[in-house]
Amino acid sequence: MAGSEQNKIPQPLWLLAELTYACPLQCPYCSNPVEMASVKNELSTGDWLRVLREARKMGATQLGFSGGEPLTRIDLEELITEARQLGFYTNLITSGIGMDEKRIKAFKQAGLDHIQVSFQASSEELNNFIAGTNTFEHKKEMAHLVKKYGYPMVLCFVLHRKNEDQVKDILELSIALEADYVELATTQYYGWAYHNREQLLPTKSQLANAEKIAKEYQKKMEGKMKIYYVIPDYFEDRPKKCMDGWGNVFLTISPDGTALPCHAARQLPGLEFPNVRDHDIEWIWNESPDFNKFRGTSWMKEPCKSCDEKHKDLGGCRCQAYMLTGDATNADPVCGKSEFHEELHSDVDRIGKLAGDEKFEAKPLVFRNMKNSKNFTAKKTPETV
Amino acid sequence: MLKDDTDKGIGLEVIPSIAATHRLQWEEAQNCHVILYPEGMVKLSPSSAEILQLCDGRKKIKMIVNELQEKFTETDLENDILNFLEVAHSNGWIRTK
Numbered sequence: 288m289a290g291s292e293q294n295k296i297p298q299p300l301w302l303l304a305e306l307t308y309a310c311p312l313q314c315p316y317c318s319n320p321v322e323m324a325s326v327k328n329e330l331s332t333g334d335w336l337r338v339l340r341e342a343r344k345m346g347a348t349q350l351g352f353s354g355g356e357p358l359t360r361i362d363l364e365e366l367i368t369e370a371r372q373l374g375f376y377t378n379l380i381t382s383g384i385g386m387d388e389k390r391i392k393a394f395k396q397a398g399l400d401h402i403q404v405s406f407q408a409s410s411e412e413l414n415n416f417i418a419g420t421n422t423f424e425h426k427k428e429m430a431h432l433v434k435k436y437g438y439p440m441v442l443c444f445v446l447h448r449k450n451e452d453q454v455k456d457i458l459e460l461s462i463a464l465e466a467d468y469v470e471l472a473t474t475q476y477y478g479w480a481y482h483n484r485e486q487l488l489p490t491k492s493q494l495a496n497a498e499k500i501a502k503e504y505q506k507k508m509e510g511k512m513k514i515y516y517v518i519p520d521y522f523e524d525r526p527k528k529c530m531d532g533w534g535n536v537f538l539t540i541s542p543d544g545t546a547l548p549c550h551a552a553r554q555l556p557g558l559e560f561p562n563v564r565d566h567d568i569e570w571i572w573n574e575s576p577d578f579n580k581f582r583g584t585s586w587m588k589e590p591c592k593s594c595d596e597k598h599k600d601l602g603g604c605r606c607q608a609y610m611l612t613g614d615a616t617n618a619d620p621v622c623g624k625s626e627f628h629e630e631l632h633s634d635v636d637r638i639g640k641l642a643g644d645e646k647f648e649a650k651p652l653v654f655r656n657m658k659n660s661k662n663f664t665a666k667k668t669p670e671t672v
Numbered sequence: 673m674l675k676d677d678t679d680k681g682i683g684l685e686v687i688p689s690i691a692a693t694h695r696l697q698w699e700e701a702q703n704c705h706v707i708l709y710p711e712g713m714v715k716l717s718p719s720s721a722e723i724l725q726l727c728d729g730r731k732k733i734k735m736i737v738n739e740l741q742e743k744f745t746e747t748d749l750e751n752d753i754l755n756f757l758e759v760a761h762s763n764g765w766i767r768t769k
Contacts, residue, residue, distance in 0.1 A: 512674060
């Protein structure tokens with residue numbers, strides 16, 4: 288078995304329940320697969336209840352209800368109730384669309400621990416443009432209600448070239464909404480974001496400025512509001528320990544029951560990925576070939592194999608290695624030791640130089656919606672407006 | 673906001689409680705107590721768990737010290753307990769009144 292150099296397979300502490308790919312928003316950096324329209328057959332309430340019980344038995348503690356927009360599932364209250372009774376710390380990761388006071392109250396009664404609300408920007412105009420819907424005012428109302436009902440609140444802002452200069456306003460908005468935590472989440476270039484990366488990748492000067500402001504506010508708000516800020520790894524020389532290791536902490540169950548070591552892994556070729564309809568979580572996590580495939584370090588080839596940092600970063604991200612080099616067993620090209628590293632950085636530089644150019648910026652984003660997804664699946668050029 | 677201006681910091685006369693944003697819980701699979709918070713978890717040593725279980729929003733820290741000294745028949749736990757509660761407080765696990 289690939290993980291055999293480890294004494295013991297770790298526990299899946301984090302269960303991400305992607306309840307659905309349905310979502311009223313159309314964010315062009317969505318982490319859902321671009322082929323999402325071809326994923327049919329959502330798990331039933333009964334299937335999810337079984338998944339929750341099995342994962343909890345395996346030691347899972349943190350549970351994220353995500354999507355798509357999880358609020359589109361009318362059984363969400365029932366799933367929260369069961370999850371809380373099982374002892375999960377229950378996180379609802381939402382756009383806020385589909386929420387109202389009645390539902391927030393019902394979630395509280397069901398035992399929901401925490402709500403994370405996403406915003407697309409600090410201004411109404413940009414927020415609504417990126418989300419592809421008029422949602423900004425509703426999001427603010429929902430954030431007020433989340434606090435009114437005593438939940439800890441995380442506000443999540445995905446950063447990219449179009450909103451990176453708003454970081455100060457974003458943090459002021461977060462203070463005004465009384466957020467407990469703010470995630471200045473860097474766009475991860477998978478799925479829709481990968482397709483739109485020329486329009487989304489921030490410039491180096493934008494990043495330097497955003498980092499400076501984030502640090503100022505981290506100091507100013509110490510103890511009151513926790514601010515998470517991470518530099519996008521495209522700009523780095525050392526790769527991240529992606530998902531804290533393949534099959535090490537995270538277990539994602541996608542809407543149709545496919546179990547994944549991370550929500551982007553579905554795209555990797557040569558992997559089937561087990562389904563919770565056919566197998567229990569214990570077999571999937573411990574025994575399935577796919578969860579063992581990149582576990583530990585024995586799958587590695589050079590330059591990872593002999594690298595003295597291989598236990599620290601585990602070779603970086605498998606999906607990024609595949610997307611940028613065509614081979615998932617290569618080192619993540621973020622790594623300075625990767626033969627593809629120069630190519631990545633020169634591409635980043637190329638985009639950086641073009642940023643701001645009127646013609647370059649005029650290229651439209653491909654928004655995340657089922658119509659564009661169907662075009663991707665049919666290998667047609669997606670509609671760009 | 674995690675902490676408002678009414679928080680009293682750490683001292684023998686203040687009353688600590690687990691922060692509303694956090695949850696203290698026994699984890700069978702880990703064989704230890706843990707602190708849970710949005711998207712995160714910290715495993716606790718047995719002594720840390722003993723202290724936090726007494727942070728119930730009713731007892732002053734000096735009462736917690738007395739109770740633990742009695743339970744473990746020790747006389748010099750005050751500094752250790754205060755030091756740990758300082759850490760717990762600065763991590764946002766507890767708040768005080």
